[in-house]
Amino acid sequence: MNKKWMLLLGALLAVFVIGGCGSDSKEASADEEESSAEETTASENNEDKTNEETTADSKAATFPELIDYMKTTTDAEETKVFYEHTEPQTHEMEGVAVSLDAYSLVGIKDFHTDFSIPFDDETSGAVILAKYTVENDSDKEVFYMPRFDLTYSSGLVYNNDYKELLPEDQQLFEKLPPDTKYSLKAGESITGFVAYPFGTAELETVMGEGSALIEVPAAQAKAADFGNPIGKEGKFTINFDEAGAKETESNKEFYQDAVSIENMGDKKMIEQKEGIGESKELGDATITLDGYQFTEFKPNEIEAPRFENFKNGIALLTVKFNVDNKGSANIALDNLRSNLYVNDGAQYQMNEGMLSPHDYGEIASAGGTGELFQVYVLDKEQYDKIWKDKAFNIELGPLYDDNAKDVSKGKKAEFKLK
Known part of the structure; x- marks a missing residue:
């Protein structure tokens, strides 16, 4: 285990020091108004105290x-x-x-x-x-x-x-x-x-x-x-x-796929392009390619077994789409699939659904919009030596509603990344 964690956990068995004190809440009620000036003043003081304590009780504690x-x-x-x-x-x-x-x-x-x-x-x-x-x-x-x-x-x-x-x-x-x-x-x-x-x-x-x-x-x-x-x-x-807070802050430069959200390991930017704006009609929806990021990825110890087949390093491709649903049916984002074609179309692979950030049942509602992320896991050595200077194309779809019904009649949309 990392030395800083050993020191931190060791502190549990060491001397703890903390400042701060609690305060007891008391309730008071105003006395009935009396005829004498002294009693009236005392009653007003009690009312002020009650109001202060009621306000204090309603506030969040420190x-x-x-x-x-x-x-x-x-x-x-x-x-x-x-x-x-x-x-x-x-x-x-x-x-x-x-x-x-x-x-x-x-x-x-x-x-x-x-x-x-x-x-x-x-x-x-x-x-x-x-x-x-x-x-x-x-x-x-x-x-x-x-x-x-x-x-x-x-x-x-x-x-x-x-x-x-x-x-x-x-x-x-x-x-x-x-x-x-x-x-x-x-x-x-x-x-x-x-x-x-x-x-x-x-x-x-x-x-x-x-x-x-x-x-x-x-x-x-x-x-x-x-x-x-x-x-x-x-x-x-x-x-x-x-240190963890700074790492989380630096992580914001990456698209928030499941790898980033769940802190599965370290990403290092290889190439990115944003604001592409290429749109295709698919069923009753307009799908717009917004951008993509290629990152070098090193999984942490816990996630490493999931990627054990990648012996020559890992490159991730995360692609961001915007979905404008103009139809009367919801569009399911959690089960939307796509194929990535590499090496000028000679090889292809499906998106990795387990790395998608979309929760079960997440939708682009009828008449609404949504963001869609598709993630692909690439062999880093093949990416460096063969694929990176060739075409990358994505075939997206068909679209399904939240009852798994095809709402784009089997049709798919094609996008060229580079």
Whole structure:
């Protein structure tokens, strides 16, 4: 394991130092108005105090306050902040926005066994405290289940919210609860926290990967009906130190296929072209070739077995299309297939669906638009010695709706990259 992770994990067993203190919430009510001036003044003072405390209760807590609460509640010996990130990430969904406002990775040592199960039965580990805001900027009530699962490549299970580590009035799931069917009124904005626990063994694994993903569900137009999504699902990235944050930032220059989103390894740009703008009609849709990127790719240790057949290095071709769906049927993006022809058409291969960023059921809705990415895995040696100076052509289609019905009558569109 990398030395910095050994040092970081070793800190779990070392002395933890953290500043910050919690504050008790008190409720006061104004006394009835009395005739004397002194009693009136006292009553006004009490009212002012009540208003201040009500305002304070409605505000989001600070991370030091939450850490202090967690330490006290779990009877932990000590806690320590390993890393904190305060630059927001936002996912927009047609009038509904979700933001990961900030997060803090906190080590927690020797806590009560009552809290050990979500930590894989360990009594030391770490917790990611994540602050989220869900905002409805539309003029209609929407419904949003705030299930922000944390995932990583080698994880066998999702890391879900362990809300008992947080004060009830700060828990996002209590602010958007099931008994209201997760209702979010027009113009309403809700901020709350989610806690993700890790035992020391799992923490070692996830930190070795360098980052994790937060899955962001789509909003829903109808209560208790997940067949009416508003916008589409998204993802946020959690990093574990400043180096990881810088790597995530530099990763933004690449098209966000699954390789980039899931941090499967390192990309290095070979060649790119953007703003091509070549359009073809296919069924009731206009498909526009927007751009492409050739990258040299080195998978990480976890993903390497998937690419073990590529003995001479790997080049990835990621192609971006824009889909303008003018028809009355949705167009499925998750199962759209294509062929790449190389070596002046002498060889071809299909796109690699497992490297597509499109989630199951993702569509370009009827009358709407969408981005489509197609990814191809190339032998780097053949690319360098044979293919790179010859023609690359793509045959895309046919198009299918979200019930797997062919909506382009078997027709395909052809695009020339170079």
